[in-house]
Amino acid sequence: MRVAIIGAGVIGLSTALCIHEQYHGLVPSLEMEIYADRYTPHTTSDGAAGLWQPYLSDHGNLQETVWNKETFDYLLGHLGSPAAKEMGLFLISGYNLFTQPVPDPSWKNIVLGFRNLTPKELELFPGYSYGWFNTALMLECRSYLPWLSNRLTQRGVKFFHRKVDSFQEMFAQGVDVVINCTGVRAGELQPDPELQPGRGQVIKVLAPWVKHFIITHDIKSGVYNSPYVIPGSEFTVLGGIYQHGNWNEENSAQDHKTIWENCCRLLPALQKAKIVEEWSGLRPARPRVRLEQETVRCGHHQAEVIHNYGHGGFGITIHWGCAMAAARLFGSILQKKQLASPPQPRL
Amino acid sequence: MAAPKVAVVGAGVIGLSTALCIVETCPSCSVTVLSDQFSPNTTSDVAAGMLIPHTYPGTPIHVQKQWFKETFAYLFAISNSAEASEAGIHLVSGWQVFKNTPKEELPFWSDVVLGFRPMSEAELRKFPQHRFGQAFTTLKADCPPYLLWLEKRLKATGAQMYTRKVADLWELHSEYNIVVNCTGIGAHQLVGDAKLLPVRGQVLKVHAPWVKNFIRDGDGLTYIYPGIHRVTLGGTREKESWSLSPDPGTTKNIFERCCSLEPSLRGAQDITVKVGLRPSRWCVRLEREVLSQGGVKLPVVHNYGHGSGGFSVHWGTAKEAARLVGECIAALQGSSSRAKL
Numbered sequence: 001m002r003v004a005i006i007g008a009g010v011i012g013l014s015t016a017l018c019i020h021e022q023y024h025g026l027v028p029s030l031e032m033e034i035y036a037d038r039y040t041p042h043t044t045s046d047g048a049a050g051l052w053q054p055y056l057s058d059h060g061n062l063q064e065t066v067w068n069k070e071t072f073d074y075l076l077g078h079l080g081s082p083a084a085k086e087m088g089l090f091l092i093s094g095y096n097l098f099t100q101p102v103p104d105p106s107w108k109n110i111v112l113g114f115r116n117l118t119p120k121e122l123e124l125f126p127g128y129s130y131g132w133f134n135t136a137l138m139l140e141c142r143s144y145l146p147w148l149s150n151r152l153t154q155r156g157v158k159f160f161h162r163k164v165d166s167f168q169e170m171f172a173q174g175v176d177v178v179i180n181c182t183g184v185r186a187g188e189l190q191p192d193p194e195l196q197p198g199r200g201q202v203i204k205v206l207a208p209w210v211k212h213f214i215i216t217h218d219i220k221s222g223v224y225n226s227p228y229v230i231p232g233s234e235f236t237v238l239g240g241i242y243q244h245g246n247w248n249e250e251n252s253a254q255d256h257k258t259i260w261e262n263c264c265r266l267l268p269a270l271q272k273a274k275i276v277e278e279w280s281g282l283r284p285a286r287p288r289v290r291l292e293q294e295t296v297r298c299g300h301h302q303a304e305v306i307h308n309y310g311h312g313g314f315g316i317t318i319h320w321g322c323a324m325a326a327a328r329l330f331g332s333i334l335q336k337k338q339l340a341s342p343p344q345p346r347l
Numbered sequence: 348m349a350a351p352k353v354a355v356v357g358a359g360v361i362g363l364s365t366a367l368c369i370v371e372t373c374p375s376c377s378v379t380v381l382s383d384q385f386s387p388n389t390t391s392d393v394a395a396g397m398l399i400p401h402t403y404p405g406t407p408i409h410v411q412k413q414w415f416k417e418t419f420a421y422l423f424a425i426s427n428s429a430e431a432s433e434a435g436i437h438l439v440s441g442w443q444v445f446k447n448t449p450k451e452e453l454p455f456w457s458d459v460v461l462g463f464r465p466m467s468e469a470e471l472r473k474f475p476q477h478r479f480g481q482a483f484t485t486l487k488a489d490c491p492p493y494l495l496w497l498e499k500r501l502k503a504t505g506a507q508m509y510t511r512k513v514a515d516l517w518e519l520h521s522e523y524n525i526v527v528n529c530t531g532i533g534a535h536q537l538v539g540d541a542k543l544l545p546v547r548g549q550v551l552k553v554h555a556p557w558v559k560n561f562i563r564d565g566d567g568l569t570y571i572y573p574g575i576h577r578v579t580l581g582g583t584r585e586k587e588s589w590s591l592s593p594d595p596g597t598t599k600n601i602f603e604r605c606c607s608l609e610p611s612l613r614g615a616q617d618i619t620v621k622v623g624l625r626p627s628r629w630c631v632r633l634e635r636e637v638l639s640q641g642g643v644k645l646p647v648v649h650n651y652g653h654g655s656g657g658f659s660v661h662w663g664t665a666k667e668a669a670r671l672v673g674e675c676i677a678a679l680q681g682s683s684s685r686a687k688l
Contacts, residue, residue: 091559115464138557208556209432211438212559
């Protein structure tokens with residue numbers, strides 16, 4: 001049974017690991033391969049700051065709220081383990097700021113210590129009159145992706161550095177199941193008008209005195225179009241750009257100015273921060289995550305594809321819940337092929 | 348008195364902040380800081396600089412609260428300005444956890460720090476050995492940056508600073524009109540204060556930049572305070588120990604205690620060990636005294652004995668000391684005008 005995962009961002013690698021952990025013991029013939037044209041540190045995941053935080057509203061996608069919670073609980077459980085540092089996983093507290101009162105988010109009971117901001121705290125942020133404080137998690141992909149890769153390599157999973165042009169290409173090689181974790185470029189394998197780039201740009205600075213994340217919200221301009229500051233283990237990420245439909249991966253001087261001015265206004269101490277790097281990336285935006293199985297005709301037989309893409313700006317936040325859901329879909333494929341049933345005694 | 352000459356003895360957080368307050372309240376004063384040690388070799392440099400007050404048994408609570416409020420407000424304004432990183436002042440959130448529920452669930456300073464509240468069940472699960480906790484956001488003043496920033500501000504006002512060991516306050520009477528004694532633990536010998544005793548603290552300063560929250564055991568012995576570049580792990584409270592040498596057994600013990608609160612510290616790098624002697628006293632000695640020898644008088648303002656609460660109340664006590672210096676000046680002017688008659 002050959003399984004190929006296409007895509008090596010946080011979704012591809014975690015889905016691969018989840019499936020391998022759950023089914024390698026049950027399916028001794030399981031051979032897993034990963035194909036990608038970009039590996040860490042060049043994936044979309046690598047550019048993200050790594051803060052666990054869903055969007056403000058789940059738009060009725062309760063399924064996604066469950067996957068977010070499963071991810072948070074999974075990561076929280078790993079916090080005390082020796083692997084945490086290598087995974088790039090740690091707790092972080094911080095602020096969400098608004099210019100008017102808003103309803104509590106779907107994730108208020110998932111994070112730790114969620115509460116409203118006091119008037120004195122709001123004094124820190126002129127222009128904002130309402131907000132939340134909570135403790136959440138950081139999962140830095142420039143550590144997490146190598147950690148996942150190491151776990152996969154240890155398990156004998158093979159990595160291939162090449163662009164896959166079609167599902168057929170995989171099936172023609174003898175792959176039985178393809179897991180499609182191609183993120184923003186999934187449309188190149190199968191057209192999907194619902195999938196659009198949500199272009200973001202960030203400035204990485206040295207500002208080790210910043211210990212809290214600060215996410216501002218402007219309900220009118222939409223998610224991530226308002227300044228945010230997220231301190232990592234080495235750099236602090238300044239952002240606040242979300243351009244729907246923009247495929248340009250080049251850094252924009254105008255966006256740089258927007259981010260820098262807005263973030264320095266938010267946190268005057270940043271004026272003295274040294275700029276280290278600038279990065280642009282394309283969030284794989286979709287009204288909802290595409291996480292489903294599809295049977296594809298391939299010559300005379302049927303082949304299976306599990307789609308797991310379209311995680312927008314919350315891929316890290318939702319990744320493990322989705323990986324487990326993808327693994328369940330894989331399990332049902334195995335059942336259909338009767339590969340997961342225990343061997344019958346010969347009579 | 349045209350330009351009163353004020354000597355501030357001591358260049359830790361108390362000496363430097365007091366000198367700065369004096370300059371600000373008495374612009375005509377000429378202020379000189381004298382100390383045998385400057386940053387990075389003061390007791391203040393060893394401390395984490397967290398604004399979490401220590402309770403002095405001998406000072407009314409409302410006074411301590413006022414000192415803390417003034418200090419918090421002062422540093423809060425700096426943390427919110429472009430100077431924050433140079434001054435080493437930053438906000439930090441975290442938890443104070445207790446193995447046994449404390450008698451006093453609401454400390455006197457709970458409404459001065461930000462967002463003070465009991466910890467939730469989910470938060471406490473991270474600390475299986477602890478049954479109760481408080482979450483809040485406070486300020487931290489990293490040293491050396493904060494002391495160097497105070498020194499820079501002092502120099503900008505024209506104040507002078509000299510390395511000099513003062514063996515006896517009286518030796519300053521011919522050069523200065525008023526002496527301000529901010530010698531911390533040095534006061535034990537300098538003015539023979541037997542009520543001032545060291546409480547030895549050993550700490551580790553480590554590289555663990557993923558630690559963004561503070562954790563403090565309510566017993567005050569174990570704490571993890573993330574600073575700008577280093578995390579301070581503590582500690583000890585050894586009464587009447589004068590030893591400034593790090594003890595390796597203690598180092599190991601501190602590390603283990605901190606790792607049990609925050610397991611990820613096992614990955615900490617570049618561990619350095621420091622020792623400081625908290626200048627402990629049942630209350631801060633903040634008062635005037637007039638030394639006299641053979642008809643010559645030397646007004647002295649004492650501002651020492653802050654124990655483990657120096658950073659938490661420093662600006663409040665500095666302002667009070669500056670006010671007392673003002674009283675000394677008024678008294679000197681009064682007596683000098685009387686002398687003219």
